[in-house]
Amino acid sequence: MINEQIRDKEVRLIGAEGEQIGIVPLKEAQRLASEKSLDLVKIAPQAKPPVCKIMDYGKFKFDAAKKEKEARKKQKTVSLKEVRLSASIEKHDFETKMRNAEKFLKAGDKVKISVVFRGREMMHTQKGYTILEQALVLLEEIGVAEQKPKFEGRSMIIVVAPK
Structure with missing residues (x-):
C-alpha cells in the first residue's frame, strides 16, 4: 500500500535515508513524505503499529524489476x-x-x-x-x-x- 491507500491511525515511520523517525500519526507521515516529494509505502503491515517508509516508489519498483531480470539472465536451465x-x-x-x-x-x-x-x-x-x-x-x-x-x-x- 502506498500514500492514500494506507488506512491506519498511526504508523512507525522510517525516513528516506533509513533513519527511525518513530511512531507518528498517519497524516503527519503523509505530510513528511509529500514535503520531500516522495511516497509513503507500507513495508510491514502485520506489525503493531504498521511500519511505513518514505521512498520513491517508482524507482523502487524499477530497481526490483532490474534485479529480477539480472537474476533470470544468470539462471541456467538444465535440460x-x-x-x-x-x-x-x-x-x-x-x-x-x-x-x-x-x-x-x-x-x-x-x-x-x-x-x-x-x-x-x-x-x-x-x-x-x-x-x-x-x-x-x-x-x-x-x-x-x-x-x-x-x-x-x-x-x-x-x-x-x-x-
Missing part, C-alpha cells in the same frame, strides 16, 4: 537429453552415441542413456547392464551417474549429470 541404445548395438554405433552424450554433458545438460529391449532381448537384460557400465566408463571424466540403472517398461535407464 535432459536422451541417448537411446539397443541391446545388440555395434561398437562404432556405440562410440558415436557416446560422443553425442559427451557433447551434451559438456554443454551442461543431463543425459538419459536408455537401452531398449525388443522381443526376446528381454531375456538378456545383463547385456543392458554391460552396455550402461561401458557408457559410464567412457563418460566418467565429465559426468557422474545420478542413480543405479533401473527398468522402465522395456528399457533400462540411467541418468548422467555433468561434473
Whole structure:
C-alpha cells in the first residue's frame, strides 16, 4: 500500500535515508513524505503499529524489476537429453552415441542413456547392464551417474549429470 491507500491511525515511520523517525500519526507521515516529494509505502503491515517508509516508489519498483531480470539472465536451465541404445548395438554405433552424450554433458545438460529391449532381448537384460557400465566408463571424466540403472517398461535407464 502506498500514500492514500494506507488506512491506519498511526504508523512507525522510517525516513528516506533509513533513519527511525518513530511512531507518528498517519497524516503527519503523509505530510513528511509529500514535503520531500516522495511516497509513503507500507513495508510491514502485520506489525503493531504498521511500519511505513518514505521512498520513491517508482524507482523502487524499477530497481526490483532490474534485479529480477539480472537474476533470470544468470539462471541456467538444465535440460535432459536422451541417448537411446539397443541391446545388440555395434561398437562404432556405440562410440558415436557416446560422443553425442559427451557433447551434451559438456554443454551442461543431463543425459538419459536408455537401452531398449525388443522381443526376446528381454531375456538378456545383463547385456543392458554391460552396455550402461561401458557408457559410464567412457563418460566418467565429465559426468557422474545420478542413480543405479533401473527398468522402465522395456528399457533400462540411467541418468548422467555433468561434473
